[in-house]
Structure formats: C-alpha cells, structure tokens
Amino acid sequence: MREQLIARMEEARARTMLLLEPLSDEDLHAQHDPLMSPIIWDLGHIAHFEELWLLKNLDGPVEFGEMPGIYNPFEHPRRERGELQLPSLSECRTMMEEIRSRVLQRMSAVDFDSANPLLHDGYVYSMVLQHEYQHNETILQTLQLKRGEPYRAPRAYALPVPRSSTETTRMVRFTGGRVWVGTDDRSAAYDNERPVHELELAPFSMDVFPVTNGEFAEFIRASGYSRSELWSAAGWAWVTESKVDAPKYWLRDGDNWCGRSMDNVALVNPSLPVCHVCFYEAEAFARYVGKRLPTEQEWEVAAGWDPFLGRTRVFPWGDSEPTPQQANVDQLAFSTAPIGAYTQNWSPLGCYGMIGDVWEWTSSDFRPYPRYETFPYPEYSELFFGSEYKVLRGGSWATRPGAIRNSFRNWDYPIRRQIFSGFRCASDD
Numbered sequence: 001m002r003e004q005l006i007a008r009m010e011e012a013r014a015r016t017m018l019l020l021e022p023l024s025d026e027d028l029h030a031q032h033d034p035l036m037s038p039i040i041w042d043l044g045h046i047a048h049f050e051e052l053w054l055l056k057n058l059d060g061p062v063e064f065g066e067m068p069g070i071y072n073p074f075e076h077p078r079r080e081r082g083e084l085q086l087p088s089l090s091e092c093r094t095m096m097e098e099i100r101s102r103v104l105q106r107m108s109a110v111d112f113d114s115a116n117p118l119l120h121d122g123y124v125y126s127m128v129l130q131h132e133y134q135h136n137e138t139i140l141q142t143l144q145l146k147r148g149e150p151y152r153a154p155r156a157y158a159l160p161v162p163r164s165s166t167e168t169t170r171m172v173r174f175t176g177g178r179v180w181v182g183t184d185d186r187s188a189a190y191d192n193e194r195p196v197h198e199l200e201l202a203p204f205s206m207d208v209f210p211v212t213n214g215e216f217a218e219f220i221r222a223s224g225y226s227r228s229e230l231w232s233a234a235g236w237a238w239v240t241e242s243k244v245d246a247p248k249y250w251l252r253d254g255d256n257w258c259g260r261s262m263d264n265v266a267l268v269n270p271s272l273p274v275c276h277v278c279f280y281e282a283e284a285f286a287r288y289v290g291k292r293l294p295t296e297q298e299w300e301v302a303a304g305w306d307p308f309l310g311r312t313r314v315f316p317w318g319d320s321e322p323t324p325q326q327a328n329v330d331q332l333a334f335s336t337a338p339i340g341a342y343t344q345n346w347s348p349l350g351c352y353g354m355i356g357d358v359w360e361w362t363s364s365d366f367r368p369y370p371r372y373e374t375f376p377y378p379e380y381s382e383l384f385f386g387s388e389y390k391v392l393r394g395g396s397w398a399t400r401p402g403a404i405r406n407s408f409r410n411w412d413y414p415i416r417r418q419i420f421s422g423f424r425c426a427s428d429d
Helices: 002-020 025-029 039-056 078-083 089-107 120-145 213-221 233-242 279-288 296-304
Strands: 171-174 177-181 197-201 204-207 250-253 256-261 264-267 359-366 386-393 410-412 426-428
Touching (some): 025 039, 177 296, 197 296, 213 279, 296 359
Antiparallel strands (some): 171 204, 204 426, 250 256, 256 264, 359 386, 386 410
C-alpha cells in the first residue's frame, strides 16, 4: 500500500505541474475571475493541506481542518485571494518539494493497520490525493475563464468516436422498490457519502443519455430563455438579471453557435453533452420537454443499482476504477465526447455515460444522510449542508479517475456555470 500511495502521489503532482507548463508567471498570479483563485494560490493550498494532514494532524488530535494563514479558504474567500502576497512559482515549487520530502520520510513509519481511522487503510493519504485531484479540476475551471491569450492545452490523446449515430431521447424505467444508496467505504469515500442506507424509491424513468448540445439548441430556438412559465421563480429572477441566452462559452456565429473549450473554438457539436449550464437552465429545459431533474437518489440508482447483487456498483460498469477506455474522466482530452463513444460506460439499468463528460445537476439539496457522522473535519461537508447548494453527480471530463464514483456527491450554488456541468432528465412513472 505504501508503494502504491507514493506512486499515486507522484503521479498527481506530475499532473498538477503539467497543467501549468503553458502558463506565464503573470497567468499564475492573475485573478482571472472573482469566482476563482489565482492558480498560484491553488498550488500553495495543495501543499499546505498536505502538510496539515500528513504531518501535523497525523498523530492527532486534529486541531485544524484547514491550515491557518493565507491558504485557508475560510479566512480568505476566492474574491480576495488576488490581493494576497503570494509566492513565485519557483518559491512554491520549493515549498511543495520540501513538504513532500518530510511527508515521505514520515510515511516510512506509518502503520496502515493502525486503530487511528486516519491511517487505517491509508484513508488520510487517499483524502489528500483526492484533494489535489479536485484542485486540478478547479484549476481547469480557472483556465477556461482565463483572460488574454487562451490556454494552450497540452492534449495527449484523442477521444473515441461512436460507431454509429445514437437516438438520444430514449428513457429507461426503474420499477420502484427498496434500494441501498451511499457507501460504507472507509478507505477513500468522503463522510457525506456515508453510510449505506436503505430507502423506498417510487417508479421513475431516466434519460438514457445526458442532454446534448443539439437538444439544448432546440430549447434556445423555442425561446426557452424568455418563457417565464418554464422557469422557477428563483430561476426567472436569475435569467432576467443575468440576461444570458445560451450556455456559458457559447458564441453567436450568424445563424449558428460556436463554443469554446480552452483554446479550441468550433461550431457547437450537436452530439456532445451540453456543458456549462447552471441548475436553473437545466430545470427550465426539463420543464420544456415535460420532464424534471432526477433526485440524487434516483441518479445513484440509475447509475449503478444492481438488482442481482442487491447493491449499487462503485461505477456503472462494475467496481474497477475508470480507465480512458471506459469513461471520459481525465483532463488530457480537454473536451466532452460524443454520445455513445464509450461502449463500456453503461449502467445495469441501461443508462449511458453517468460517469464522466459532465457533472449532472440533480434536484436535491446538499444534506446529510441518515446517521451521518463528520469525519475527519467539519469544513469539508458539514458546513455546507442546507438548501443553498444543489447536488451534482458523475464527474466531468476534467475529473481525475481517483476522485469520482457513483456515490460521490459534488455540490454548488444553483447559479454556477463555470463548472463543467450538464444534466439528464427524469420523469414520474
């Protein structure tokens, strides 16, 4: 386990640095949008989170969930981080290497069978790894927002293409019944994913595929953004104030739409999942087609419930971590993939692509599961529970494979569009 964790930590750091290669020092220190940190802040935060959890908190008691100082996200909200005195890239690298050296030295004596729940099965190392993975996606959100010269993405491989055209409007039916959702995993899962709990789900139908650009373009042509009857009161207030009329990064080109993904600008491909839409846009589209957004429990059941095993699979295809052949969950493609491109990415219920491509909005508020217990610190989940945030599921093309699973719960404000978010619809039976 020690060797595997060290290899994963080295790979994660190499990927973080790869994303920075095309960037100037000015790019790293600029606050490209008030929603996002300067990228150099993300680097410092990655390092100090590692120092806190793999050195300071390792032997307990846990004193802080986040390191006090300039890299504490609660002391310094994103909109303020551009004003902080942040180090150069060279200074940041030195700091990261020095912390990593001490972490590896301390790791040589770690007992992974310890009664300490942080150490047992290497949980705290998986937590720190996932933290860096998640900041990789945050950095990519920032790079998509980057002002000035577009980000020159270091693409490493091409996406697969579907073998044939796909009818995207199909739905599959869940007949209802007792199911189990969540997980009891203590080696990698976050506290908000636990525990496994049983519930009764009414029958419902779920879209086989996420909503595509082509389908969303029809919503635009039908004046969807100006029809108040399609929007909730909060959604209508948002759309009238923001004056948006298309997904973020869509640009008019005569009668056509172009879309931008990093440095690539092209005509919107109708067969790709729609991306960069907020919860309110997803909700309005669902109402336009006579459907609704799924609850997160419905989503999880559609993604992995296996009636023969009587449990939800870790991933739609089984329990093995995603590979580039199974799902579009790695940044090196820098794009969503056409519907149907991943022939293994099917759930037992018959839904396609529920892991990868786009985070999928659900109708659920971010709330604790029954018998939830905070571990190891309240600042990750507990402080965010409530009605302010909506849950997203499934990961995106910008998600690292080690930071996604069917039980993984993401959350954000319903107005957020800089995230790599899309959706699929459900309906009552």
